[in-house]
Amino acid sequence: MTDVARHAGVALGTVSNVLNRPEKVKEGTRRRVLASIAELGFVRNDAARSLAAGTSNTIGIVLADLSNSLFVDIARGAEATVRQHGMNLLIANSDVDVAKQSLNISLFEQSRVAGVLLAPLDTAVVRTNSVLSTTPLVLVNYASEAGTYSGVVADEVHGGYEAARHLIGLGRTRLVFLGGPLMLTAVAQRLAGAQAAVAEIPGVTLEHIETRGLRMTHGRQAGQDILSRPAGFFDGAIAASDLLAVGAIQALDEHHGYEVPNDIAFTGYDNNHFASESAIPVSTISQHGEEMGRVAAQLLINEIQGGPSTLKRTVVIRPDLIPRRSSLGEAWRRD
Template sequence: MNTSPDASRPRPVMADVARHAGVALGTVSNVLNNPQIVAQETRERVLNAIDELGFVRNNAARSLVTGRADTVGFVVVDVGNSFFVDMARGVEEELDAHNIRLLLANSDVNLAKQDSYISVFEEAKVAGILLAPLDAPLDAARAARHRGMPVVHVNWPGDDDACGVVVDEELGGYLATRHLLDQGLRRLAFAGGPFSLSAIAQRHIGAQRAVAEVADAHLETIETHSITVRGGYALGEMLSSRPVGERPEGLFAAADALAAGAIQTMQLAGMHVPSDIAVVGYDNNHFAQDSSIPITSVGQPGHEMGRTAAQVLYEEIADPADHTHRTITMTPTLFTRASSAVV
């Protein structure tokens, strides 16, 4: 017998499932929402009816009744960056423990898309929103919060009416630069940009602090238009075109993509990494350790950040009256690899 759904027939509703299974409508609701209180035989009869009819629960309608869906929306600035992928996995792992589903959206470094996804999630009546935002005004998120939607920032500090989970970016810049100094290198360069990005500016401050601790060290600052691989190509071309004595001995690139592009171009120009120039990146992206020369990098605990942000959001959803907004700061870690292993 063909049991595939007939597109010409209306979609089955809970009342159809109840009639087909020979149970009350409330029993179907309990099977869907509180299955542990339904006898196994009855539960199986209802589940079989659901399968046979092709019933799909309408969570949008359910959220209109309950005022809250069992879902959380997460707007990520760049799903192509493994840091944010790790973060999303941490969020999902924590939400799974509370039987909450995750809806993931990629703003693709576009403020209009970021704001539109916040609106979409708000209209869908999700239980709350996690936001890994662009470095830009958060007007849409603030408006959603003022309408009662819990919002937690990830990789961005909180404020008076929202929590945030961040990494100590200044410490990360310090660790990267201190590592180069500990290799005996003194002519260093920091590359990244634009400096209007708060994370880049904080990493630069950390690099300056490390250099200030060593009397004969010097830090050159190179502001790039972006922290992409393409930006790294331009950086590598600029450094390799200099006379040997005018090149830095160590390079701290504010992102792994920037470091990877620079390394590739410098190698093509005949420079050797790390003997001619040691390189440290940032983010500990997955490709950093798989490059032709594995890249030393400062890693941010993306998975832990995601889990923590989801925990904080769940606290606010479950008990908003007693919830206290706060910013949680996590510690970065330096992962040493061949790109800076000067001997």
């Protein structure tokens, strides 16, 4: 800033005003200072500025897995709200790694961000009353069981219920739930919702094939498990993620004579972007990721402005079914 002031022939305070309170500077002077900034390649050190002012205009968001477009949607929604408040958003990907998640939170703390949005991995660390950050923090896609942090979650039980009701409404009565491990809160809740829907209709059955994860490779293995049963054993499958559904459908498709949805109808979960573009577009449950991100960002901004005494609360958003070819067959038409 001293170099800019010398180059523009103005006082150091004038440069500061141009950067922070431009309305106080005459237009001609402001343009001269901006020209010097451009010519010298000056970039403001916001980290140092935050240290000096004791405040920051940056929020960090730590996402569990950017390969899942749900988290991309969450980031998009959060950024929209943060920008409306004149703040910036920095994004970090934990890549399904607990150590990396902790490192990302620490890096944001060291950078003196104003607050952190955390879409965490479902581990004992977040299930307990652990202090995740000394910086204001709000959870996304997870609820603090101890009420330590505010958060935004989807109603996973309702999502599982809607997926099962959709298949039952299509006349499917021999259902299977693909998903695991059940130590994952969201998977257990989605299964509970499907079980509740099945319990309402006499004659409908539901079996659970527990997977070791929610990725496509786990779905392919689940597809092999379905193929190991007699033909027609299941006529409807509720997958706990779109990746599982796509993997299972691929495994079934490789077995000649096994057609989706004629032989078995599928629903997925997450509304992952590629699921709608797969060879057989997958019916799915949308958790409204962008809305979750917007609400979480607003909760965090409220907490930053209100201080540590701000009331902690969890907002629950109800997911919706998006039907596609994997359950509707030729009755579905791409827009």
